[in-house]
Amino acid sequence: MGPQLQVVVEEFILKSGSDDDEVRTAARNDLRDFIEREEIGITTLLVVVKVVDLIKDKKVVEVREILGIVNDFTPEEEQALRDEHPWAFED
Structure with missing residues (x-):
């Protein structure tokens, strides 16, 4: 995982734990926009999803x-x- 993707994922994880629906929605949108902009491949995305699932909660x-x-x-x-x-x- 490249450093820029790592930062985006870390921010997503941090913000997705917020009690604020707007913050969580913004985090999801930021991650989706980054993936689309950088044309992240499915393999990288699956790794990200696995890491998120692993550390969720x-x-x-x-x-x-x-x-x-x-x-x-x-x-x-x-x-x-x-x-x-x-x-x-x-x-």
Whole structure:
């Protein structure tokens, strides 16, 4: 997955967990528009769908573990994310 696609997918995952219907709809539209604009192939799209299914409804710590992501945020950056998106860190 290219870096630009990764960013779009990460934003989609983050926004799709929102309680706001408009935010979720915008996230779906952004992802669809990106796929169409970049002419993403079906294989890449299937990989994206698989990853989304794999991490759906998971908390940040679980997603990091599943995808092998090392947390490189400073404690201050991590707290800012927790403050901005508390639902993603709930137990």
